[in-house]
Amino acid sequence: MKRIALLGMPNTGKSTFFNRFTGANARVGNWPGITVDLMSAKLPLGDQMAEIVDLPGIYDLPGDSEDERVVEHFLNTTPVDLVLVILNSSQIERQLSLLLQVQQLGIPCIALLNMSDEAKKFGVRIDEPSLSEQLGIPVFSLSAKYGEGFELVKQKIADTLSYINKAGLPSSDKKVSLKNIDNAELEKRMHGIVEKSIQIPTRLSDNITQSLDKLFLHTWLGLPLFFLVMYFVFQAVFFLGDPLQGGVEQLLGLVRVHALEPLLAATPALVQGFLLDGVYDGVGTVATFVPIILLFFFFMSIVEDSGYLSRAAFLMDALMSKVGLDGRSFVMLLMGFGCNVPALMGTRVMRSRGLRLLSMLVIPFSLCTARLQVFVFFIAALFSPSHAPLALLSLYFFSFFTAFITALLFKGKYRTVEPFIIEVPPYRLPTLQQIIIRSWHEVRHFLQRATTFIIIGVVLVWVLTNFPSSAAPASVDTWAGIMGSWLSPIFDPIGVDQKLTIALLFGFVAKEIVIGALAVIYALEEEGLGSLIAQQMDWVQAYSFMLFTLVYTPCLSTIATIRSESRSNTFTAISLIWPLFFAWFLSFAFYQGARALGY
Amino acid sequence: MTKQLSILRAGESGIIASLNTHEDYLLRRLMAVGFRVGKQIELIRSAIAKGPLHVRVGTTEVMLRREEAQSIEVTLC
Numbered sequence: 001m002k003r004i005a006l007l008g009m010p011n012t013g014k015s016t017f018f019n020r021f022t023g024a025n026a027r028v029g030n031w032p033g034i035t036v037d038l039m040s041a042k043l044p045l046g047d048q049m050a051e052i053v054d055l056p057g058i059y060d061l062p063g064d065s066e067d068e069r070v071v072e073h074f075l076n077t078t079p080v081d082l083v084l085v086i087l088n089s090s091q092i093e094r095q096l097s098l099l100l101q102v103q104q105l106g107i108p109c110i111a112l113l114n115m116s117d118e119a120k121k122f123g124v125r126i127d128e129p130s131l132s133e134q135l136g137i138p139v140f141s142l143s144a145k146y147g148e149g150f151e152l153v154k155q156k157i158a159d160t161l162s163y164i165n166k167a168g169l170p171s172s173d174k175k176v177s178l179k180n181i182d183n184a185e186l187e188k189r190m191h192g193i194v195e196k197s198i199q200i201p202t203r204l205s206d207n208i209t210q211s212l213d214k215l216f217l218h219t220w221l222g223l224p225l226f227f228l229v230m231y232f233v234f235q236a237v238f239f240l241g242d243p244l245q246g247g248v249e250q251l252l253g254l255v256r257v258h259a260l261e262p263l264l265a266a267t268p269a270l271v272q273g274f275l276l277d278g279v280y281d282g283v284g285t286v287a288t289f290v291p292i293i294l295l296f297f298f299f300m301s302i303v304e305d306s307g308y309l310s311r312a313a314f315l316m317d318a319l320m321s322k323v324g325l326d327g328r329s330f331v332m333l334l335m336g337f338g339c340n341v342p343a344l345m346g347t348r349v350m351r352s353r354g355l356r357l358l359s360m361l362v363i364p365f366s367l368c369t370a371r372l373q374v375f376v377f378f379i380a381a382l383f384s385p386s387h388a389p390l391a392l393l394s395l396y397f398f399s400f401f402t403a404f405i406t407a408l409l410f411k412g413k414y415r416t417v418e419p420f421i422i423e424v425p426p427y428r429l430p431t432l433q434q435i436i437i438r439s440w441h442e443v444r445h446f447l448q449r450a451t452t453f454i455i456i457g458v459v460l461v462w463v464l465t466n467f468p469s470s471a472a473p474a475s476v477d478t479w480a481g482i483m484g485s486w487l488s489p490i491f492d493p494i495g496v497d498q499k500l501t502i503a504l505l506f507g508f509v510a511k512e513i514v515i516g517a518l519a520v521i522y523a524l525e526e527e528g529l530g531s532l533i534a535q536q537m538d539w540v541q542a543y544s545f546m547l548f549t550l551v552y553t554p555c556l557s558t559i560a561t562i563r564s565e566s567r568s569n570t571f572t573a574i575s576l577i578w579p580l581f582f583a584w585f586l587s588f589a590f591y592q593g594a595r596a597l598g599y
Numbered sequence: 600m601t602k603q604l605s606i607l608r609a610g611e612s613g614i615i616a617s618l619n620t621h622e623d624y625l626l627r628r629l630m631a632v633g634f635r636v637g638k639q640i641e642l643i644r645s646a647i648a649k650g651p652l653h654v655r656v657g658t659t660e661v662m663l664r665r666e667e668a669q670s671i672e673v674t675l676c
Contacts, residue, residue, distance in 0.1 A: 009631070059628055064627075091633070091659050093633075094632070094635075094658075098631075122658070187635075200657075200658060202639065213643075213653075217646075217653065313662070314653060314662050315646060317646060318646055318647065321664065418628075419628055419629075419663070419667050420651065420663060421629065421661055422661065422663075424662055426660075
């Protein structure tokens with residue numbers, strides 16, 4: 001089998017090309033020693049099978065950025081038969097540098113001039129035959145987005161592969177010696193090629209982008225418009241997502257009642273509990289995230305592909321750079337108020353690892369809709385209607401506050417080493433096909449990476465709350481209850497009693513189940529729960545419990561996502577332990593402070 | 600007259616006179632996105648509160664922070 005590597009600078013439509021080339025069968029592959037996700041796909045090309053690998057977008061071959069090191073490492077350790085270098089046609093005059101660097105490696109390559117539709121519109125003219133002659137490699141124009149020229153390119157790639165096969169060219173297995181690249185020489189060559197084969201107007205005529213930017217990046221209107229856009233995206237994702245999630249839950253419930261329970265009726269109660277309340281509920285937890293992830297990436301792809309995300313980075317940078325983040329982190333932080341899981345996955349647009357980890361550390365502080373359910377319940381039970389909005393608002397304040405404090409504290413540890421130089425692409429119309437493929441890839445990615453982890457976690461909590469088998473489920477006599485009493489020296493000073501500690505343990509799985517779990521713990525129906533809780537605790541205790549619930553681990557799925565996205569157990573541990581500590585500290589300060597003031 | 604890109608006003612344009620940085624990494628990144636001596640450059644706008652700059656260089660539009668822009672000298676025209 002032949003291996004093809006796809007290489008190019010960021011924003012060249014590389015992924016669009018890859019998606020068109022491979023359709024829906026691309027997967028995240030495992031490559032030794034590589035810490036970022038590389039998509040690859042195997043497909044028949046001409047008379048043989050080929051594997052195509054989508055390498056991260058890079059500016060330079062001998063690199064200092066993480067992505068550049070990944071590419072270098074990949075080329076050093078993996079034999080490659082053909083490199084496809086993809087360039088943005090309208091920026092060819094500077095992007096040729098990467099192509100010339102790749103040529104120095106001595107691996108056969110083909111240059112693909114993508115976005116030919118835009119180049120034509122902007123008045124950039126490229127003499128392909130002349131360019132091909134000067135470079136000594138095949139050169140093809142195409143629009144990966146609209147498919148123009150694509151079939152020809154595919155054919156030519158197949159032809160080149162069979163030629164390589166017949167000529168018996170070995171795949172590259174020599175060490176990539178990039179240090180020898182003479183950049184001054186490269187510059188000179190590049191200049192000569194541009195002079196001879198490319199005509200560029202002194203100014204690109206993209207009036208639409210200029211007018212839109214005058215509005216969207218306006219000194220005073222820019223930020224309000226940004227929040228308006230975010231508001232609509234947020235509403236679209238979570239208000240469409242809510243009924244869909246409900247539907248999935250209902251469906252799972254129906255399967256449970258009508259199929260699984262009758263099927264398992266003859267088995268012992270423990271086996272039934274393990275399979276239904278453990279494994280099946282774990283599967284259910286995973287499944288309820290699918291609609292949200294789909295919708296999130298559907299709308300985020302529009303924001304990203306249209307070019308608006310980099311504008312958002314421009315608008316929010318002044319504020320965010322002070323805490324070591326950038327505008328894109330802020331967008332994900334906002335989306336985290338719907339659901340942390342897709343927001344964490346969305347940080348992949350940030351290519352600096354330090355920046356990405358710092359963003360992933362702060363996103364879980366966003367008060368997501370699952371936590372909101374818990375807060376609304378407690379606030380309704382313990383606060384008067386006039387105080388209720390204030391209580392909820394203060395929790396939103398704490399959500400931002402904890403995120404910013406965490407960013408400030410950790411910005412030294414997760415430093416952004418990459419210079420902040422981001423391309424501002426022209427505004428573009430996203431295509432439905434690209435958006436759907438992207439959303440599908442993200443869902444599959446989540447399912448592949450997080451399912452096992454989540455199921456194990458749910459089973460574990462089931463075990464803790466159902467054993468020893470002599471104890472009533474979720475009662476203080478279970479292992480969870482026993483743990484609660486061990487932990488009482490820690491939780492008493494923040495006003496959280498043993499029963500609430502068990503609820504916090506359930507909350508570790510998912511905040512959606514906290515109220516249901518409390519009903520089980522108090523052996524009550526949910527309707528009576530509110531008034532019972534109002535009798536059992538005062539508002540200071542309740543608020544302390546809510547603060548803790550806000551700040552500590554949002555849910556198992558968040559942890560699973562942090563683990564799969566960071567690929568680091570150390571980082572996962574930090575993002576688990578720091579919020580626990582922070583939550584306790586805040587609740588302690590609040591609870592003891594309020595009590596000292598006589599409340 | 601040359602000026603640092605970071606102190607240009609919105610709408611001013613010129614030719615890049617020099618890239619002054621000792622950081623090899625920054626220099627290579629600047630060159631890769633199109634900042635090269637002799638290139639036409641225009642400051643389109645800057646964000647409020649000392650935010651980043653929006654710049655057109657050659658056929659590419661980029662944003663960069665003021666610290667990075669300090670290393671770029673521009674001959675006004």
